[in-house]
Amino acid sequence: MLIKPVKFICFLIALGGCMTKLATADVIKLRVLATSDIHANMMDYDYYRLEPTEKFGLTRTASLIKQARLETENTVLIDNGDLIQGSPLGDYIASKGLTDEELHPVMLAMNSLDYTVATLGNHEFNYGLPFLNQVLKGANFPYVNANILDAQTNAPYFTPYTIIPTPVKTIKGDTVTLNIGYIGFIAPKITIWDKQHLDGKVVxxxxxxxxKKWVPKMKAQGADLIIAINHSGIDASGYVNGMENAGFYLSEVPNIDAIITGHSHSVFPSSKFDGLPHVDINNGLINGTPTVMPGFWGDHLGVIDITLDNQNGNWSVVQAHAKSRPIFDATSKSALVEADIELINLLSTAHDATQHYVNQPIGKSKNNLYGYLALIQDSPTIQIVNQAQITYVQNVLDKDGSLEKLPILSAAAPFKAGGRDSYAVSYTEVDKGELTYRNAADLYLYPNTLTVVKITGEEVQQWLECSAGQFNQIDIENDNPQELINFNDFRSYNFDVIDGVSYEIDITQPARYDGDCNLINPDVSRIVNLTFEGKPIVKSDLFYVVTNNYRGFGGKFAGTGSDKVVIAAPDENRAILASYITEVSALEGQIDIQADNNWRLRPIVSDKTLDIRFGTAGHDKAHNYIKSGAKVNLISLKRDPEGIEIYRLDLQSKK
Structure with a gap:
């Protein structure tokens, strides 16, 4: 049974409880500091490259936190979830487990920074509820979530909100108590994404x-200010019940005074959101509500400055401004803060143990496995994952004879493929030679579990059509520069490559689906020449497709959803990959992985000389690999200030 880690604070207030209001008019300036999507990146250290970094890590964010606190009298500090998973440090702690007396390193860090309150992210559930509960017991601050319910009782599974009486200084220097309410939310799809951990336990x-249910209660119980800690992103495309990214519509709920968002690994306010309705980028407001999304991995600190005025005994927000402060300047390529020494020392034991953990050998590779071109051609970084998944299923499928004998396909996507919202170094990079656990984690970033779905040939086609939404449409009559990859509206982890079939992608056609697999152009198709064993696939053909639990149970892509799943394995895709490397290395001395080039971008016929642009890692290792390994003509144009090398991609002639 889950131990509830937090209790309501409201009823503990002496001398009148939460309903007490100040009678004297005055002004308070409050600063709300926020982190989100840290993903266990506590240290400013890249465990995949085995080198320090200036671009992420809570040890760097901690310096921003301390600076921001020095600048103003009144501050609170909030974490918006996705805290315990996402780096080798998180995997290491989960693999060894925690004793009853042991604190998770993330809690050591958060406690030392004196966090006020936090909420849960979807990746908090990746290791199961018992482990999560053990982690939360170590927090010296409350956790809140309002929209996770007990599957049996429909009551809140966690404490939905808390109201904390906070001593603050007025601008006149008086100390008063401000009752600050905090309420937490999470993307509702966690029950799909972590079905194996949550099914039958929570909804x-x-x-x-x-x-709308809880905020009025908070107001009635005396909250002077209400802050929504929302682990979901910002989507203004139209409200849908159960939507994943509800931050925009949360700003319309009465009496919510400030919002922390996250989940989508973006930065708000930023130019990316310019043009959305009722959004003030300059002041960080959505529908007049101050909102911040502080990036990911600790690369930004969210800062909301709020001015409250007390009139007739009631506090009200009279001015607000939100911004996200970076730890690194991408233009000058320089760190804006140094790492916090106290936090580095506190985490040193866990850091050292993680380095030992990721350096455990698992096998050898004959070839370099680099993901610099994974978005434009078949990549060995995807090939090895698909080969491992197919081999696993071939060994376990139909042991009891209950399943049909069908062709086995496999789907995998690049998790680290760069992008303007990422880093020029955020690519899968596995050098040939000895492989360790860190290489397996580099190839497969998340602790997903393997699933198998049974789908039709038509669903294979539509699955790939959704994946092909990552490309912008190329206009064959336009000889001006055209960007190939739609980084703004499409996430690379949705660019599934399906092995076992062959196909081409026609990027001169508009996308059939948007980045969320919503049908937008029903009369077009980008996937052409789709074949299996040399024969065209027809709609009624049947296949098994190996994937992960997020995709298999997700229902977003054609052919997915609970009703399509025929196998839900207990084993993690990453562990399956590591075992495959070990087994093949033991038998053959090393793995020899090369992309089989089962898909390609279809050549373009045009009377004009097209200028199709593609950006990838801007360093010599990437440049040399691309020079020898590109299957299409790529002409280097420049390396821009963000560390990305821009290429012109020639699809009008074959290499």
Whole structure:
């Protein structure tokens, strides 16, 4: 049974409780500091490259936190979830487990930084509820979530909100108590993404529905200020019940005074959101509500400055401004802060142990496995994952004779493929030679579990059509520069490559689906010449497709959803990959992985000389690999200030 890690603070207030209001008019300036999507990146250290970094890590963010606190009298510090998973440090702690007396390193760090309150992210559930509960017991601050419900009782599974009486200084220097309410929300799809851990234990509620239910209660109990800690992103495309990214519509809920968002690994306010309705980028407001999304991996600190005025005994927000402060300047390529020495020392034991953990050998590779070109051609970094998944299923499928004998395909996507919202170094890079656990984690970033779905040939086609949404449409009559990859609206982890079939992608056609697999152009198709064993696939053909639990149970891509799953394995895709490397290395001395080039971008016929642009890692290792390994003509144009090398891709002639 889950131990509830937090209790309501409201009823503990002496001398009148939460309903007490100040009678004297005055002004308070409050600063709200926020982190989100740290993903266990506590140290400013890249465990995949085995080298320090200036671009991420809570030890760097901690310096921003301390600076921001020195600048103003009144501060609170909030974490928006996705904290315990996402780096080798997180995997190491989960693999060894925690004793009853042991604190998770993330809690050591958070406690030392004196966090005020936090909420849960979807990746908090990747290691199961018992482990999560053990982690949360070590927090010296409350955790809140309102839209995760007990599957049996439909009551809140965690404490939905808390109201904390906070001593603050007015601008006149008086000390008063401000009752600050905090309420947490999470993307409702956690019950799909972590079905194996959550099925039958919890259900989720729509974020907006939950907010409208609980926020009035918080106000009635005396909250002077209400802050929504929302582990979901910002999507203004139209409200849908149960939507994943509800931050925009949360800003419309009455009495929510400030919002922390996250989950989508973006930065708000930023130019990326310019043009959205009712969004003030300059002041960080959505529908007039101050909102911040502080990036990921600790690369930004969210800062919301709020001015409250007390009139007739009631505090009200009269001015607010939000921004995200970076730890690194991408233009000058320089660190904006140094790492916090106290936090480095506190985490040194876990850091040293993690380095030992990731350096455990698992096998050898004959070839370099680099993901610099994974978005434009078949990549060995995807090939090895698909080969491992197919081999696993071939060994375990139909042991009891209950399943049909069908062709086995496998789907995998590049998790680290760069992009303007990422880093020029954020690519899978596995050098040939001895392989260690860190290499397996580099190839497969998340602790997903393997699933198998049974789908039709038509669903294979539509699955790939959704994947092909990552490309911008290329206009064959336009000889001006055209960007190939749609980094703004499409995430590379949705660019599934399906091995076992062959196909081409026609990027001169508009996308059939948007980045969320919503049908937008029903009369077009980008996937052409789709074949299996040399024969065209027809709609009625049947296949097994090996994938992960997020995709298999997700229902977003054609052919996925609970009703399509025929195998839900207990084993993690990453562990399956590591075992495959070990087994093949033991038998053959090393793995020899090369892309089989089962897909390609279709050549373009045009009377004009097209200028199709593609950006990837801007360093010599990448440049040399691309020079020898590109299957299409790529002409280097420049390396821009963000460390990305820009190429012109020639699809009008074959290499």
């Amino acid at each position: 989720t509620e729509d974020i907006i529905t939950s907010a």
